[in-house]
Amino acid sequence: MEIGLTHYLVVSALLFSLGVFGIVTRKNSILVLMGLELILNSANLNFIAFSKFKGLNIEGHIATLFVIVLAAAEVAVALAIILNIYQNYHHIDVDEINKLKE
Amino acid sequence: MTHETLLRISSIILLLPLAGFTGIIFFQKKLGRAAGYIGSSILGINLFLSLLVAYQKLAFFSDAGMLQWKFDWLNLGSHSITIGIGLDNLAAIMLIVVNLISFLVHVFSLEYMREDIRFPRFYAYLGLFTFSMLGIVIANNFLNMYIFWELVGISSYLLIGFWYEKDSAANASKKAFITNRVGDFGFFAGIMILFFTYGSFMFDDIFSHIGEGHIPFDSGTMLTLAGILLFMGAIGKSAQFPLHVWLPDAMEGPTPVSALIHAATMVAAGVYLTARIFPMLTADALLFVAYIGAITAFIAATIAITQTDFKRILAYSTVSQLGYMIMAIGVGAYSYGFFHLVTHAWFKACLFLASGSVIHAMHHSMHHAGEHHMDPQDIRNMGGLRKTMPVTYFTFLFSTIAIAGVPFTSGFLSKDGILAGTMAFGQLSGHWFIAFSGFASAAMTAFYMFRLLISAFHGQPKTHIAAHTHENNKLITVPLIVLSILTFWFFYSFNPFDGGSGWFYQKIKTPATVVQAEHQWGFFVPYESVRSHSAACCGEPTANSATEPSHNHHKEAHHALNKYEEALHHAHLPAMIISLIIAGLGIFLSFSFYQFKIFNPDGVAELIRPFYLLSYNKWYFDEIYDASVIWGTTTFAKILALFDLYIIDGIVNLVGWFTKLVGHFIGWFDLYVIDGLVNLTANVTAFFGLVFRKFQTGRIQAYIVMTIIFAMVLLYYVL
Numbered sequence: 021m022e023i024g025l026t027h028y029l030v031v032s033a034l035l036f037s038l039g040v041f042g043i044v045t046r047k048n049s050i051l052v053l054m055g056l057e058l059i060l061n062s063a064n065l066n067f068i069a070f071s072k073f074k075g076l077n078i079e080g081h082i083a084t085l086f087v088i089v090l091a092a093a094e095v096a097v098a099l100a101i102i103l104n105i106y107q108n109y110h111h112i113d114v115d116e117i118n119k120l121k122e
Numbered sequence: 123m124t125h126e127t128l129l130r131i132s133s134i135i136l137l138l139p140l141a142g143f144t145g146i147i148f149f150q151k152k153l154g155r156a157a158g159y160i161g162s163s164i165l166g167i168n169l170f171l172s173l174l175v176a177y178q179k180l181a182f183f184s185d186a187g188m189l190q191w192k193f194d195w196l197n198l199g200s201h202s203i204t205i206g207i208g209l210d211n212l213a214a215i216m217l218i219v220v221n222l223i224s225f226l227v228h229v230f231s232l233e234y235m236r237e238d239i240r241f242p243r244f245y246a247y248l249g250l251f252t253f254s255m256l257g258i259v260i261a262n263n264f265l266n267m268y269i270f271w272e273l274v275g276i277s278s279y280l281l282i283g284f285w286y287e288k289d290s291a292a293n294a295s296k297k298a299f300i301t302n303r304v305g306d307f308g309f310f311a312g313i314m315i316l317f318f319t320y321g322s323f324m325f326d327d328i329f330s331h332i333g334e335g336h337i338p339f340d341s342g343t344m345l346t347l348a349g350i351l352l353f354m355g356a357i358g359k360s361a362q363f364p365l366h367v368w369l370p371d372a373m374e375g376p377t378p379v380s381a382l383i384h385a386a387t388m389v390a391a392g393v394y395l396t397a398r399i400f401p402m403l404t405a406d407a408l409l410f411v412a413y414i415g416a417i418t419a420f421i422a423a424t425i426a427i428t429q430t431d432f433k434r435i436l437a438y439s440t441v442s443q444l445g446y447m448i449m450a451i452g453v454g455a456y457s458y459g460f461f462h463l464v465t466h467a468w469f470k471a472c473l474f475l476a477s478g479s480v481i482h483a484m485h486h487s488m489h490h491a492g493e494h495h496m497d498p499q500d501i502r503n504m505g506g507l508r509k510t511m512p513v514t515y516f517t518f519l520f521s522t523i524a525i526a527g528v529p530f531t532s533g534f535l536s537k538d539g540i541l542a543g544t545m546a547f548g549q550l551s552g553h554w555f556i557a558f559s560g561f562a563s564a565a566m567t568a569f570y571m572f573r574l575l576i577s578a579f580h581g582q583p584k585t586h587i588a589a590h591t592h593e594n595n596k597l598i599t600v601p602l603i604v605l606s607i608l609t610f611w612f613f614y615s616f617n618p619f620d621g622g623s624g625w626f627y628q629k630i631k632t633p634a635t636v637v638q639a640e641h642q643w644g645f646f647v648p649y650e651s652v653r654s655h656s657a658a659c660c661g662e663p664t665a666n667s668a669t670e671p672s673h674n675h676h677k678e679a680h681h682a683l684n685k686y687e688e689a690l691h692h693a694h695l696p697a698m699i700i701s702l703i704i705a706g707l708g709i710f711l712s713f714s715f716y717q718f719k720i721f722n723p724d725g726v727a728e729l730i731r732p733f734y735l736l737s738y739n740k741w742y743f744d745e746i747y748d749a750s751v752i753w754g755t756t757t758f759a760k761i762l763a764l765f766d767l768y769i770i771d772g773i774v775n776l777v778g779w780f781t782k783l784v785g786h787f788i789g790w791f792d793l794y795v796i797d798g799l800v801n802l803t804a805n806v807t808a809f810f811g812l813v814f815r816k817f818q819t820g821r822i823q824a825y826i827v828m829t830i831i832f833a834m835v836l837l838y839y840v841l
Contacts (some may be wrong), residue, residue, distance in 0.1 A: 115823075120821075
């Protein structure tokens, strides 16, 4: 069986769903952040797959590189936020952080 | 001196007292007693100027008729209303009368009102009154006359109520003002009839229109009515029956005021008005005037007999004498009527000032004796004042003789002329009641005036107060002397038995009537006009033309203007003889009752008790008016008040109740429907708020789940 576009997309969709599942279900902010990374990587996988099979060519690669850089920056910012949360709440449990409600 | 100069001086005479009034009224406190000197000196100047004007007018412009100065007062589109001032012989003589009496009263009051707390105000009011009275005198149109007519009314009101702390004075001033309003209403209506017809207020315009046969509504009745309505002003102001009731009460004012306003000048304004409108009065109107005068003269004279208040006797005497003047003008004895106005002004002002002098002396005596409950005006408390107050006595005596109509006095000349006039009128028209009333009043006048003189001045003092009176100082006696001197005959006519031969009669000519012959007594119509009239109407036999043939003969004999003048001339001697007899009779009776006590007055009063009571209670006029007019008015007012209370207020309350009801309904609607809608909106919003706030957990994960769910829903629909 030849590995085609569909396989890549299925993997990517699984990866996305796992990311979403991680974001929604984990209490620990770090884990939520990791779920986010999974979603970004699923998007990257899509870019690459389309670049190979649907002629997105070099643009797909470039977009992927951008996303990786963006993910790195995002992690840096997010970790800084998490550190600040920890300083304020002395934990990083997302369930307990419901200040947005007010 | 030219016309213009005379008129200019007249207007200065008019305006000076007004200047005095405004000057004094604003600086009362500062001026104090100086107000009296200012007022008196202004009147002194006025008197001098008026003597000058009157002399010039009578000596050089005697035949010039009325000198007039007219100007447009109001322009109404194409029509303009003219007013102005006018000066004829009548006005010239009145200027002297008003200014001289006003001046003497000003001087008199310097002493009489010395201790009054409102001394400056008194002088201000006197100035206002003099101004208004002069305004009437030199008016040449009805509009001016009416304005000043009301102004004398208000000054009279202010001065009667000058001591307004006394209830009686306050009430008297109200009574005078309201009674005058009744007459003024008629006066105004009369003016409006004339203005409506002729579009002018000027005397000369109106008279010339009437002379051309142009009369209101083309009806002789309307002309008569206009005349009677105008005369109503005189009924009010000159205190004629039936509006005479205010004048005796007006004696509540200070006595100098009574002398000035309620004896000599203002009340004579009515006579002056009647004289002014004399040419336009028709036969019926003249008859009305004559009867009113005759009735007034008679009634007032009968009342004066039994009164005991010094000033009230004089007041009724004034009413009676005013009736005389009105009667004189009504019967056509115009010159004698005005003559009597002037002579009466002197002696009645003198009588009143003398009464003021007596009251002043009685007050002082009471003050010294510490007596405060006696009535200083009651003649029953006087007696014997002849010895303590000789100057007052003699001046009073002279004036009494004059008013009683004793020969060699001014009063004899004028009264005699009037009686001759009434006799001539009776002879020509058959209305003898007027002559009868004239003679009866003359007898009664002589009687009651001497009763007053004897009770107050002769005999022994009836109280210790009267015994301790003293003659007043010169400020009071000099005006009395001046006025009493003017009661001598030679000021008016050198012949003491014939007023007709004097300068006065020559200067005050009876004006020819302007009323067409068919509305006038035949004997008032001038001969020339009778002839031309009967020629004009094609020899139609009228009452006037029937008497024509005998005219030429008489005309040459006496140079008489009309038949009446002839009759007057003939009636002169009999009238004089009768009047002498009855005046003598009155004086004789008076002496025998009160001086020599041959008869007992109380016994006679008991004998004719009903008449005595009728006279003593003033013919019950006040009671009748109380029971009819005043009761009627107040009852009507009460009915209106009830109407107001129940009907009008009922309607108002109903409207209020209805409005309240509607208000309640609207309130309910507002509360439940409008507010309900508003609340519903709010509640729905709140409900959704409650629902949606559940989604607002504040937890990021929940938001993300929702974002994903809705994103999927969107994707599902979009794709």
